[in-house]
Amino acid sequence: MLWYKAWLETRARFLTLLVTVTAVCGFFVYHGLGDMTPNWRLGRDFNRLLFLNQQILVFLWIFGVVLLGMGGIVREKAIGTSSLTLALPVSRTRLMCVRVGIGVVEAIALGLVPWTAVYAISSLEGMPILISQVGLYLLLLIVGGIVYFAAAVLVSSLVSGEYTAPSIAYGAILLPTILSDVYLPLFLNNRRLVTGAFSVDTITFLVSGRLPWLGIAASLSAAGLLLWASITIVQRREF
């Protein structure tokens, strides 16, 4: 039932984000297709449209997963329910794992549903997308982007403010993104990884199977480290 509690806690946020992100992506692709001349549709521009859709989706998705990472037992302390939760016969590790588990599932859905909508709209408009392209974009979004969710969970394990925590989380994500654009080698640049910029063919605008494995490994390791730190902090913290 902890899953149920975590779901009820994030349900309103998640569904609002899901509808918004799906609507924005669907609207963008639908109008993009409508603006294209029949000749363009046959060329690289359709793939470019999907690539641009990924850029928009990444922006909205990161905004969303940070909000989904908010909450948890530290926030509960601020609103007064932490004593109820911590008096249950469950460990703090399990509380955190369930919360992270629900967050990850919601984060995947927040990428999957908009891409499914885009796939459906394109098919209805007579421009079916290759499933493999959708799969690669989704894969890059999730494996590269989960680190942003992990960062949000870490911030929410340290800061309890309703507005302070997401503000700090956005700052904590934005700063390394800017710094990595300047200082990190391209294969470790997470923005290029998650938007597909690393893997896209600049002529056809098709995402290739040439995945930045080192970058993926670095991103997943960083996410794991941040989540481990969050769990450790919550285990040691006093409520």
Add this chain to the structure above:
Amino acid sequence: MTNEPAIITHALAKSYGSAEAVRGLNLSVGRNRITAFLGRNGAGKSTTIKMLLGLIRPSSGEGTVLGKQIADPEENREMRRKVAFVAEDKPLYGYMTVEQIIGFARSFYPDWRTDVERTLLRDYELPARRKVAKLSKGMRTKLALLLAFARRPELLILDEPSEGLDPVGIESLLQSLVSQSADGVAVFFSSHQIAEVERVADHVCILEHGRLRLDAPLDLLRERYRRIDLVFASPPPESEFQIPGVETIRTNGRQISLFVSRNVEAVTERARNLNVSCIEVTPVGLREIFLETVKES
């Protein structure tokens, strides 16, 4: 079930920087009885309860609840299966409905008593489909009590349980506490409502500035504590009454008022030897014992 006390602490202490919230607390809360945990605001009651439940770590000392070490996270988790806790502010998840939160709580306790749940749901007139956030303070208190009573605990820890309840609700709560105790549940509750405590408690612990000032059965307190008012033609010095058991001495003109915890006979004998004109020995209530204990410290 053993005869070992439900709660035992040895020199339990908690400090926040230089502030000592609880100091060297030696507590023993027996099973099959109702123990009241009294103290002024900031005396350390809630801090003690939080340490018992593993919400905060003791700075020093140790304690066990139902035989499990409170400082060991795994043992503490095992212990919480058998303990029901109602916090002072009755925290509940506002985004759940009454039936959702009951279902949620039920899932953690295999011994959940559905009959108690149904009875209390009906008696407390709780609207099953209403969001917890939309319940009144009294309703929230009743719901928190339902969640505690229905889980078949071995130990009930209640922090200000009657807060927010109307007189009918308080009466029902007190009856429930007595009934839980009769069923073998150890009840440990803090309250500022001395009259309620006096009605149901078997044992009283008074905490002041983080120290345990009094720890005794209520019947013993009633039996031993007395107010002795003496009137003299010419009052003797207070030092004449510095006898073991005399807790406080107040002189007001020709009258001396003593608050005595034992040795009443010795005190009256001393007064007679000092040519007292009038002696009045009256029993005292828990309220007076509490006030004198915290005033004294």
